[in-house]
Amino acid sequence: MAIKKTDAGWLADLQPGGRGAKRFRKTFKTQAEAKAWEAWLITQINQKSDWTPERRDTRKLSELIALWFSHHGSGLRSAGDTLRRLKAMATAMGDPVADRFTAEVFAEYRTRRLAAGITANNLNREQAYMRAMFNELARLGVWTRENPLAKVRQFKIQESELSYLTTGQIKALLATLMDARNPHVRLITKICLATGARWSEVEEMRISQVRDGLIQFARTKSGRVRAVPISEYLAQAVQEHYREKGNGDRIFGYAWSAFREGIDRAGIALPDGQMTHALRHTFASHFMMNGGNILTLQRILGHQSLTMTMRYAHLAPEHLQEAKMLNPLRQVELEGAHHERGATGTEGQTA
Structure with a gap:
């Protein structure tokens, strides 16, 4: 802390909280006024703890990401991918100092990305990802401020129609894949159709996951283990494929590109990302x-929330069938038909 004479007057340059804390600067006409203000400021800080300015956090955003990964992120199933994304975000935002990373900084970054x-x-x-990182750092005591993204609302996404193959398209696709050079693509496709598993879950299957008429999926997106029954025919096909083309304990090799080629040859159009x-x-x-x-x-697909599974509910034969019988127009039509029958009956009796 210092009080010194300048051309403009007596400058009080104070940093009561020490290095990294907020600095206070004010110029006075006289040295006595500057000293009086210094004494008042120190009294305020000593008597009112809530008045004390919060010390700055001069760590870089990348340093916080490294701490998160060291203390928590490294144990996640998708640790590497999440770390890569967080680092890329920090770099794109100029790796700001932690206490200068605000909702506005992120909003500007998001606008550029959208453009x-x-x-x-x-x-x-x-x-x-970023919000969850700050939440975890706060739980660990590494971050003591408010989560910078706590009040930032996400974009509202227009729900897109989920595209599925008809029975005819399934037959055409499987027939096309018979001629594929990749030896794995057809059987992977059949297992996905039979179990609802994700492509990566099947592509990376181990032979130990197939037993007693079940396929047990352990390397799942949700981290939960689930088991799905399969037909005896499909179980035998998996065993035979492993004996002939397996590698170590893996049943299949990579076949995503071969599947895409098969979709094109079968003349099937799918939405982007599906x-x-x-x-x-x-x-x-x-x-x-x-x-x-x-x-x-829900159990077969491994959805944590029923909300995800409800996207398919409208396809059930009985879905909302009550709407046909319980809507107000139906009631009007029934009453009209009742009156018409009554009128017809009356005329018949008169005749």
Whole structure:
């Protein structure tokens, strides 16, 4: 702390909280006024703890990301991918000092990304990663301020129609894949259609996951283990494929590109972002159309929330059928038909 004479007067340059804390500067006409203000400021800080300015956090955003990964993130299933995304975000924002990373800084970053063609869905995912990181750092005591993204609302996403294959398209696709050079693509496709599993879950399957007429999926997006029954024919096909083409304990090799080529050759058009995932939508859609139970479907797909599974509920044969009988127009029509029958009956008696 210092009080010194300047051309403008007596400058009081004070930093009561020490290095990194807020600095106070004020110029006075006389040295006595400057000293009186210094004494008053110190009294305020000593007597009112809530008045004491919060010390600055001069760590870089990248340092907080490294701490999060060291203390928590490294234990996540998708640790590497999440770390890569967070680092890329920090770099794109200029790696700001921690206490200068604000909702406005993130909003400006998000606007630039949106203008560059990044989808709102991806931006919502990035926001969720960063917000979750600050929440975890706060739980660990590494971050003591408010979460900078706590009040930032995500973009509202217009729900897109989930595309699924018809029975005819499934037949055409499987026939096309018979001629594929990739030896794995057809059987992977069939397992996805039979179990509703994600492409990556099947592509990375180990032979130990197939036993007693079940496929047990452990490396799942939600981290939960789930088991789905398969037909005896499909179980035998998996065993035979492993004996002939397996590698170590893995049953399949990579086949995503071969699947995309098969979709093109079969003349099937799919929405952007729903290539192999269309197989999962196809399983769920046909499951509901064939009278399946929505809660059973939730367990098969491994959804943590029923809200996700409810996207397929409208395909159930009985879905909202009450609307045909309980709507007000139906009641009017029934009353009209009743009056017409009554009138016809009366005329018949008179005749």
